[in-house]
Amino acid sequence: MKRFLSGDEACAEGVRLARPQVISAYPITPQTVVVERLSSMVESGALDAEYIHVESEHSALSCAIGASATGARTFTATSSQGLLYMAECLTYASGGRFPIVMMNANRSTALPWNIYGDQRDSLSLLDHGWIQVYVENNQEALDMALMAYALGEDARVSTPVMINLDGFALTHTYESVEIPDQDQADAFLPAYTTDNRFDFDHPKNIGYSAGPAYNRYFKYAEHADMNRALEVIPEIEERFNTAFGRQYPGAVEAVSCEDADVVIVTLGSVAGLVRDEVRSLREQGVHVGLLKIRYLRPFPYAAIVAALRSCKAVAVLEKDVSFGAEGTVYTNVNSALFQAGLTVPTYNVIGGLGGDDITADQIRTVYTKLGAAEQNETEIPNVSFLGIDSVFDAADTSCSISNEGRL
């Protein structure tokens, strides 16, 4: 059945089809619609789950942890400051190997306070042991809810999964979305079974402390199992395609990268815009490509290197900066290229902060300027901010910056 759904609604439909048994959530813009829809589904009986009205995000995730320790399938959702508020619990969930699925509506972090989309919230938490996937559209939001449980609950992985949707650009934007039947979903995603739960016949201590002599074994296992997800993702996507007829491309999607001179690496909804520019530039005979990173954790080193092996310039476009350094996706991509011995020049294009627009003109300019740069026509700084100090902007006089750097 096709319906016209926002990203939040599409995610809620996917979660309904996954049949979580416990949902604990606390409202925050722009996540709220997900939990409103799930509450309605529980009320109407469309979803048979315990819906827990917790008093904070910290409790939302810790409640899901308690439920997961009983073997229940659990869901929570948050955004921005809410994600940061529950950050402490992220490591309890991942270290405890509880395959909780969480939707995060990517949103800027204070201060200045801002409810609009960027990806600083989740990217600042890449090191907390969660699989992080970024979706491009609302169909993918629904489909990922099902695939996230299949991935996280796989005994080879046993890791929580964070599904990231760009705030407003996806969460509040409506698209046509195919909603599978419950029977189809049930066939794809069986009930969660695990040994990592309380047992009344053989009582267990779950989630303990481990000192210096043992700690590394737990942490190494966490790391190795997260990496194993890279092998499991294609298996799940193949099964998903068989069940629903939609094929996903693995941890990354490379669009026209084989013979591209310039590739933009990005993630999330802006990939759609970049995809359009690639298509139109290709029609004009310009050799450009897009590398969309879907999974930031585990980080798909090999797939990234394979896609960027033959290009002459790389731009990493991200809605994020690690203050005093550079965009975190840029750091990660550079590490992959360096380890593979690739010396292609890379540029970090930081934009979309606090919901700022990234325009088709800017993307086109990235391609054209970097295409020219490889002929040494222009000197381009490695890290720049769209709309501030970037060479990829059309002249913009709408906003001036004082000597103190304040807008």
Added chain:
Amino acid sequence: MGINAKTISDNELFFGHKACAGCGGALAVRAALKVLGPQAIAALPAGCMSATGFNFPDLCFANNAMITPFAATASVITGIEAGLRAQGRKPDDATVVGFAGDGGTADIGLQALSGAIDRNDDVLYICYDNEAYMNTGIQKSSLTPFGARTTTTPAGSHHRGCLTQKKNMFEIVAAHGIPYAATASVGYLNDFMRKVKHAASIHGTKYIHVIAPCPTGWGYGVDATVEIAREIVDCGLWYLAEYEQGSFTLNRNPTEFASVEQYLKHQGRFKHLQDEDIASIEQQRDAKWEYMRDCWTAPSRA
């Protein structure tokens, strides 16, 4: 049948831990689990009992148990209870119980506790109160009493230890309209165990606040825990009470209090107090008892 030394279970559920000799908290957890039985599912946040009981591979709970984020005792037990119920896996005789210290309850865990009571989740929350952050080395919590020396409320020429009163957790919890709340002391173990047993029989959220002296932090000999835990009740600085169906009941109503000075002087943390401090502590005690006797149901003085 009441629970006492003759009828208590021999089945140990919390043993082999690394708690200090004479630990009041370990006694409270051990006794409560004996009452609740092997079907109990326990959750414990960062604190003395998790630090001493959950050291892989020496795991000291013979029942199902887990560690929680510090602020999250109440929300984790909510999740455990909901998860078991949602799957139809909750045995009829299983109590989901949280054990948190004074800091984990009255400070960092208060919000989550308030949320659980608000939802009336079917869980039992036991606060073992040793009146400071003992696991981190005796720092003041909001349940540290007036005058107590801790490593963050030093007693010197400017201040005589902790300047604030104990936060009134029992009445804060009761003000939510919780089905059952009680105070207790490990010095009156039968009373504590009776309350645990009664709490387990009630549906909804239950809260028991048990005084659990700490020889390390309070500065007394390791063999005096029970004696000190009785003295604090006998001298009136703690009280045994219950709140149920909207009513407060004092369980003990002494005609005469034992000596506050003697209780205080038994402990290193109060050694610096002067006569005027002790008089002030007695005054506060008397005001509290006047209020309780006026407003709560109380047995005849004995």
